[in-house]
Amino acid sequence: MGQCDVVYVDGFAGPNEYTNPGHPHGSPTAAVNAISTTLSDLGSECILRSVKCYFIEDRRDRYDHLVQSLGSLNPHPRVQLYPLHGTFEDRIADVQRENPMAFSGRYPLLVFADPFGATGIPFNMVRRILESPCSEILLNFDADGHFRNIRDNPTILDEALGTAAWRTEVRAGAPMDMSSRKLVVIMKRQLLALPNVKYVFHFEMQNASNDLNYVLIFASQHPRGLEKMKESMRKMDQTGTNLFSDGSVNQFALFRDKGTRDASQRFHSRFTGRTISGSRGYDEMTTYALNETGDLNPIAMLRILEVDGLVDIKRKQGKRSNSWNSEAVEAVTFLREARNGKAVQGELEF
Numbered sequence: 314m315g316q317c318d319v320v321y322v323d324g325f326a327g328p329n330e331y332t333n334p335g336h337p338h339g340s341p342t343a344a345v346n347a348i349s350t351t352l353s354d355l356g357s358e359c360i361l362r363s364v365k366c367y368f369i370e371d372r373r374d375r376y377d378h379l380v381q382s383l384g385s386l387n388p389h390p391r392v393q394l395y396p397l398h399g400t401f402e403d404r405i406a407d408v409q410r411e412n413p414m415a416f417s418g419r420y421p422l423l424v425f426a427d428p429f430g431a432t433g434i435p436f437n438m439v440r441r442i443l444e445s446p447c448s449e450i451l452l453n454f455d456a457d458g459h460f461r462n463i464r465d466n467p468t469i470l471d472e473a474l475g476t477a478a479w480r481t482e483v484r485a486g487a488p489m490d491m492s493s494r495k496l497v498v499i500m501k502r503q504l505l506a507l508p509n510v511k512y513v514f515h516f517e518m519q520n521a522s523n524d525l526n527y528v529l530i531f532a533s534q535h536p537r538g539l540e541k542m543k544e545s546m547r548k549m550d551q552t553g554t555n556l557f558s559d560g561s562v563n564q565f566a567l568f569r570d571k572g573t574r575d576a577s578q579r580f581h582s583r584f585t586g587r588t589i590s591g592s593r594g595y596d597e598m599t600t601y602a603l604n605e606t607g608d609l610n611p612i613a614m615l616r617i618l619e620v621d622g623l624v625d626i627k628r629k630q631g632k633r634s635n636s637w638n639s640e641a642v643e644a645v646t647f648l649r650e651a652r653n654g655k656a657v658q659g660e661l662e663f
């Protein structure tokens with residue numbers, strides 16, 4: 314029997330059942346099924362004592378429906394379900410009281426906040442959750458709703474972003490897509506400014522006419538967290554499996570990256586002129602890959618840049634020239650120009 318409890322909180326759980334035939338189940342059922350399957354697959358390798366799932370819903374009728382629908386699930390024996398009636402803001406404090414270890418970094422905590430609508434979740438709550446060193450958050454950032462807030466409810470946007478800086482950064486009258494994406498950039502910047510939050514990525518959901526509809530933003534304090542989140546999203550992107558879609562069948566474009574070649578060019582521009590070495594240097598490139606590209610590591614980008622003559626790679630003794638992972642690479646110099654007969658600026662330092 315393991316020693317660790319994982320706490321999962323769905324802060325805006327909803328009724329958990331929908332009449333939409335394409336998406337009959339809500340996020341609580343999706344989470345319970347995914348967790349149960351994972352625990353079953355792990356079998357005796359599982360080191361967790363329990364996964365405690367809290368589902369918070371404010372509206373009484375939806376809460377009642379949620380309780381009823383949770384009763385018909387058949388979770389793994391180590392999964393415990395706790396529906397809570399009330400607001401996220403109030404009830405998360407109860408969850409914290411019951412699980413002090415999950416809010417002090419001893420146990421992992423994952424919060425899913427899907428308020429869907431113009432109100433959002435106040436940034437100071439996000440900050441409080443991410444104060445715990447093993448916590449992660451998956452946020453639904455309603456790009457549509459927040460675009461309307463620019464004109465109609467600017468103070469809500471101040472609260473959701475935890476800053477009024479957007480007021481000078483978002484151009485009045487700019488098109489919705491451009492403004493919404495700018496707001497996402499600001500939100501990500503705010504998250505990355507929190508102590509220890511080094512891994513932030515967003516996944517875009519488009520509506521049937523390919524407009525940006527809403528954005529899921531994930532923030533973690535450990536690279537493994539973002540790796541796993543990207544792997545899951547990538548699977549859904551390929552299968553076309555949907556998350557919650559508010560009653561309409563949406564088209565999903567979770568990853569907007571234009572492919573590794575495009576990413577490798579941006580990667581090269583970011584590091585041009587520098588020599589990156591050692592495991593800390595490799596970590597820096599990995600963080601870039603995780604946060605700024607669809608990839609999980611810099612391997613594919615380094616390969617492209619080396620073939621294109623845009624990097625010089627020094628490998629550790631005995632490592633093959635066709636390996637680009639952290640075990641093989643000692644140092645990478647990002648050249649200002651390709652090494653194909655053209656002048657290369659600067660000496661290579663290894």
Ligand SMILES: C[S@@+](CC[C@H](N)C(=O)[O-])C[C@H]1O[C@@H](n2cnc3c(N)ncnc32)[C@H](O)[C@@H]1O
Binds near residue numbers: 329339371375400429
């Ligand atoms: C978009 S729905 C959630 C859908 C759910 N995540 C799913 O995929 O099935 C948002 C829910 O949050 C509830 N809600 C709104 N404000 C809330 C608050 N402050 N605290 C808790 N629940 C709230 C609404 O009643 C609504 O049911």
